[in-house]
Amino acid sequence: MKTQQQIDRTARDLDSEVHDSNFMGAKLKSERRYATLQRDYDDPDKLRETAGLVKQHTLEHLDTYLEQAEASFKRNGAQVHFAVDDDAVNAKVLSIMNEAGAHSMVKSKSMLTEETHMLKFLEKNGKEVIETDLGEFILQIDDDHPSHIVTPIVHKNRRGIAKSFEREGLGDYNDDPETITRRARKHLRQKYIDADVGLTGGNFVSAESGRIVLVTNEGNARFCMAANKIHIAVIGIEKLVPTDRDLGLFLNLIGRSGTGQQLTVYNQFIKGPKHPGQPHGPEQMHVIFVDNRRTEVLASDCREILRCIRCGACLNVCPIYRQSGGHAYRSVYPGPVGAVLSPLLAGNRFPELADLPKASSLCGACNEVCPVNIPIPDLLLRLRDKAKREGAKEAMKGTPSLVMWATLCSQPTMWKTALSMGHTMNYIPTELVPHPSAKSWQGARKLPKFQGGEFRKWFKNRK
């Protein structure tokens, strides 16, 4: 239909099972988030606001903090590298592996390596790479993409996973989640032991101490740094915070916001190669700071989005994401954060994703839940404006005309009639609805029976 945008079509055509698991997963996480924060703090907003200011301050002094972090890591015995873009970071990782004569890698979850398609690149260059986060591992064997930044396979169900495991020779068909998990444990255990290199991302970096913080539930990032001798951390330059002390804020927010856990199971603070007396763990640590268009975002009027700590709360609460799922955003970062970040990170491909900022009702829920208080609705408006000014075709496509709506809004009598009679639209077959935009709207919605009127009565009779 002409008056639907890409994301509407994806939502409409979504398999109902996938829709339900996206929806229920998101709803549950939102409810848990709310319950934990309300239980634990009288004024959770104070935390969010402070955390937002700490990140904004860091971003606005990023040159100073990045320099400090570099010096700290060097002092700690780690090697520091910089990479401007996706090709540079992929090449850097490959050259570290080649220099060390390393053939195989175990990696933990990193959205940044999704941005750079690192897995495919290393495989093309003859390396074995294994994703170790259970969800990411399943995506890898299915050649699929994450649909959520925290729970990457929320769009899949156990039957599909069981079939994939059977196909990969990980046992007979069995769709019991516990069996699936145990089989992955056994399979990946051997991979950790055999691997030469462990690669991780980094949720936060303390500039003062040169500590990377890794936040996981499964313990795979711990394993990626236990059996092998080289640790590579690939980190976006926006991940910095000033001091270890500041981490107290973020650790208390990230688990509660994302999944409603007081703390995520494992928080690791890594500042260099293993302690000399320690028999296990990497003897070399490489930190690669990556730009990949983050400085472009920093220069834009949407720089607040760089505060994002990737908790996923804005996805879970978003009425659009709940209907459309993550793949509808056609990019690495879905949901409200993705609607801002993805078009910006796309560089000159901005026009292709310029419709994403319109995938929002501007209800403001994303801002309300964001642990770093990012004004996402404002940023969405700025990007809509940018798209319009730059004449991005994708942004205009499928935008219904608002003429009918405008007429309705400017004529009080018509508006009143529409309010009380609107639900009769439900009985008109969609094909007979006269206007294409009304047709499109009505095709997917039912209007409730009119119940109001009290306010108007009161307003008229008030003294």
Next chain:
Amino acid sequence: MSSDREKIFSAIRAALDPLPERTAKPDWDPSLVICNPSGEFDSLTAQFADKLTFASSRFFDQVDALIAFLVKEGSTYGYCDPALAALFEGSEAIAFDTEFDHAKINDYAFGITKGSAGIAESGTIMLKDTQTSARLGALAPWIHIAVLKEADIVPNIPAAIERFGDDPSIIFATGPSKTADVEGILIEGVHGPGIQIALVLP
């Protein structure tokens, strides 16, 4: 040709230079992140034990009771930090190596290592690399037992962060390794321990 490092730094400066003013660092007090108590407790250890259990870890303060638990789980062979071996040597019921043997990584049913601190507010066990005798001993076996001194229990996260010192790798473990990746169903014991225990001694 300038290096990636220079390119990134000059791009950052170019982005920030036009800003008319820059956000100051908020001066926040650690009390901001201390959460509402979940009950009334006589001691930090009692609070720690409560929160530990809430986070699905297990609390022991008697070696005998712990050994009985291991026997009940059928976990009678494992790894133990040599410095802690004396605590368990009297027992006939369990056996252990004090040097981690890679070949036996899947045979060790439990691993006993030192914990560096406990966080009462969240039921978290803190492990430091300098005090952990073998990283894999605290990670690979199904059961991990962190042995803590009562005096090392701190009230909250800011207090634990103050104890970081110069350690190269610190771990906060709050509960067993877990996932909810498959249909949101909670499964414990993904890559790390399926049972996390703190043994707190005076």
